[in-house]
Amino acid sequence: MELSKRQEEIVEIVKANGPITGENIAEKLHLTRATLRPDLAILTMAGFLDARPRVGYFFTGKTGSELLTEKIKKFKVHEYQSIPIVVKESVSVYDAISTMFLEDVGTLFVVDQKSYLSGVVSRKDLLRATIGQKDLNQLPVHIIMTRMPNITVCKKEDLLIDVAKLLIEKQIDGVPVVKDSDGGFEVTGRITKSTITKVFVELTADER
Numbered sequence: 355m356e357l358s359k360r361q362e363e364i365v366e367i368v369k370a371n372g373p374i375t376g377e378n379i380a381e382k383l384h385l386t387r388a389t390l391r392p393d394l395a396i397l398t399m400a401g402f403l404d405a406r407p408r409v410g411y412f413f414t415g416k417t418g419s420e421l422l423t424e425k426i427k428k429f430k431v432h433e434y435q436s437i438p439i440v441v442k443e444s445v446s447v448y449d450a451i452s453t454m455f456l457e458d459v460g461t462l463f464v465v466d467q468k469s470y471l472s473g474v475v476s477r478k479d480l481l482r483a484t485i486g487q488k489d490l491n492q493l494p495v496h497i498i499m500t501r502m503p504n505i506t507v508c509k510k511e512d513l514l515i516d517v518a519k520l521l522i523e524k525q526i527d528g529v530p531v532v533k534d535s536d537g538g539f540e541v542t543g544r545i546t547k548s549t550i551t552k553v554f555v556e557l558t559a560d561e562r
């Protein structure tokens with residue numbers, strides 16, 4: 355986050371004199387304590403300063419990028435996951451393509467008869483299937499999908515940054531969020547490259 359000129363001045367004063375009371379910071383800046391209150395609140399909330407009752411403000415020693423890293427490392431999958439689009443193994447490639455358009459997603463998760471995750475179908479998987487001479491209405495998705503146990507998954511308590519790393523490492527667009535259910539994975543959500551892009555943009559909207 356970018357600090358205002360006054361906020362920078364406050365940080366410098368606290369660095370040099372901390373612990374220091376709000377009253378004393380205000381005196382040094384020839385301002386009233388009330389005028390400084392919003393700036394002190396922002397600096398404390400953002401983690402630049404810490405405040406102890408009856409002691410005053412002191413500098414945490416953390417740089418802006420360290421604070422940003424700390425913040426990103428707190429983002430959990432369940433806070434950002436979106437609704438998964440799921441199809442059955444028996445669904446035809448033709449219907450899977452229609453579902454992809456209707457639901458406006460790039461990845462479909464495939465489930466077996468018990469509704470457990472059994473595979474993933476991407477846009478290119480479907481494109482590849484259309485190149486052949488096969489009748490797309492007769493070809494079930496389970497023939498062309500990437501199947502378990504080769505599916506990369508995540509859990510709702512996982513860190514979003516770790517899922518972002520998985521997307522890069524595995525060169526995939528999305529992963530299902532799953533819950534262990536005896537003998538399989540229940541699909542409860544999805545994290546995609548779009549999720550990560552949105553969070554990236556939101557990080558700047560947070561600046562106040």
Ligand code: ADP
Nearest residue numbers: 474476477478500504505506525526527528529
């Ligand atoms: P596209 O193939 O449209 O570029 P992806 O990069 O997501 O989309 O998919 C690349 C390949 O990886 C596809 O064959 C797909 O089935 C597979 N895939 C996609 N997501 C996963 C996942 N979470 N786990 C394992 N394989 C996946």
